[in-house]
Every structure is written in C-alpha cells, then in structure tokens.
Amino acid sequence: MNEHQARVDELVREMGGYWKPFEMLTALVEEVGELADELLKVEGVKGKGNRDSLEEELGDVMFALACIANYYGIDLLKALKGSVEKYRIRDKSRLEEQHEVARG
Secondary structure (H helix, E strand, O other): OOHHHHHHHHHHHHOOOOOOHHHHHHHHHHHHHHHHHHHHHHOOOOOOOOHHHHHHHHHHHHHHHHHHHHHHOOOHHHHHHHHHHHHHHHHHHHHHHHHHHHHO
C-alpha cells in the first residue's frame, strides 16, 4: 500500500470501515458518472464547467479506486506501472505502423 492509499485507509477506518465490494463498485461507477458529467461541461458539450471541478471529480474516482484496492490489498501505483508497461508493449507495433503510414 502506498502513502496515498494509507491515508485513504486511515480515513475509511475512522469512518467505520470499508463497504462491501459491490457497494464500493457502485460508488466508483457513480463517481465515474459525475466525472463524465463534469468532462462534458468542461468540453462545452453540456453546460459550462471548470478545471477545479474536473480535478475534484478525478480525485473522487481515485478515492473510490483506492478503497477497492485497499480492500483487496492491491497497490494502485504498482498496478498502474504494470498497465503502462502492458500498453507500451501491446501498442508499440500499432503506433509504429501509424507513424510509417503518416510518413508515407
């Protein structure tokens, strides 16, 4: 568990503990919906938004993810590093092909 997840863990325990996994998933989906709404506002598709609200919604999504990760003992930073490497390897040839097509 990294430093940020430890802070989330401390707060969650102060507030009575972790919810059940599917309750936490529901909270994450709700937060992603709020992020989507704010992103639509920032991009001018749905009303008017601002970067501060977008940052807040991203933070809420990360908090919800940290709760799920903590419940299962997963270090989010380690998981992210693994995903970055996975995408780097998986998409390397596709990106090289796009660059070759662009060069003509």
